[in-house]
Amino acid sequence: DIVMTQSPDSLAVSLGERATINCKSSQSLLHRSNNRNWLAWYQLKPGQPPKLLIYWASIRESGVPDRFSGSGSGTDFTLTISNLQAEDVAVYYCQQHFNTPVTFGGGTKVEIK
Amino acid sequence: QVHLQESGPGLVKPSETLSLICSVSGGSVDNGYWAWVRQTATKGLEWIGRRHVTGNDVHNPSLRGRVTLSVDRARNEISLTIDYVTAADTGIYYCARDTGLVLPRWLDVWGQGTRVVVSS
Numbered sequence: 261d262i263v264m265t266q267s268p269d270s271l272a273v274s275l276g277e278r279a280t281i282n283c284k285s286s287q288s289l290l291h292r293s294n295n296r297n298w299l300a301w302y303q304l305k306p307g308q309p310p311k312l313l314i315y316w317a318s319i320r321e322s323g324v325p326d327r328f329s330g331s332g333s334g335t336d337f338t339l340t341i342s343n344l345q346a347e348d349v350a351v352y353y354c355q356q357h358f359n360t361p362v363t364f365g366g367g368t369k370v371e372i373k
Numbered sequence: 374q375v376h377l378q379e380s381g382p383g384l385v386k387p388s389e390t391l392s393l394i395c396s397v398s399g400g401s402v403d404n405g406y407w408a409w410v411r412q413t414a415t416k417g418l419e420w421i422g423r424r425h426v427t428g429n430d431v432h433n434p435s436l437r438g439r440v441t442l443s444v445d446r447a448r449n450e451i452s453l454t455i456d457y458v459t460a461a462d463t464g465i466y467y468c469a470r471d472t473g474l475v476l477p478r479w480l481d482v483w484g485q486g487t488r489v490v491v492s493s
Contacts, residue, residue, distance in 0.1 A: 298478075300478075300479035300480075302418075302480075304412075304418075308485075309467055309469075309483035309484060309485055309486055310410075310418070310467070310469075310480070310483050311483075312479055312480065312481050315472075315478070315479040321481065353417070353418055355418075355479065355480075357473065357476070357477045357478050357479065360431050360433075360476075360477060361420050361422075361431075361432075361433040361434065361435070362408075362420040362433075362477050363420065364417060364418040364419070364420070365417075366417050367417050367418070
């Protein structure tokens with residue numbers, strides 16, 4: 261299985277500041293078939309289902325605010341939340357779909373400082 | 374817009390079978406692949422598997438053959454059963470739409486989730 265390792269486990273950021281979440285995969289997620297990274301990001305709030313934020317590592321899902329951005333390639337990826345808002349408090353997960361079984365990172369909890 | 378709603382027993386005894394239903398509205402189960410993901414205290418988010426109405430499915434080997442996925446076209450529902458459950462199967466179970474065709478991709482529509490506790 262591809263192991264997805266997120267860091268940090270949690271972080272506290274002031275409103276309006278930037279939150280940076282890292283995700284590292286145990287093997288490259290860059291697929292030769294389409295030269296894209298087979299990685300997605302989700303937001304999970306208590307009592308709500310996971311929400312897709314980013315796919316193909318850097319493409320924002322429709323309706324997701326542009327303060328959310330994804331970057332990276334190969335084995336190292338980043339989710340950046342610019343201008344953090346109160347409603348962004350959540351746990352964030354990366355997910356690889358390069359191989360089955362699909363696997364998720366352990367999650368990063370974002371709080372307000 | 375597709376909407377998913379899970380339902381299930383809430384409490385299951387150890388060694389028994391867990392059965393969950395996911396009702397699909399606003400769309401047809403014929404259109405695409407459907408996945409199950411669970412959130413547990415020990416493993417975080419764990420992909421259980423996915424299935425197409427044609428029967429093409431794949432499961433997570435970590436569940437050691439205990440999983441059955443099915444799609445009911447008449448009821449427009451997706452179902453999940455897990456046999457011989459243990460406390461490790463306690464968690465929140467989500468159904469979701471998999472945007473992939475031949476291979477799994479990201480999950481763009483999720484149900485609200487249903488909580489399952491395995492306890493005697």
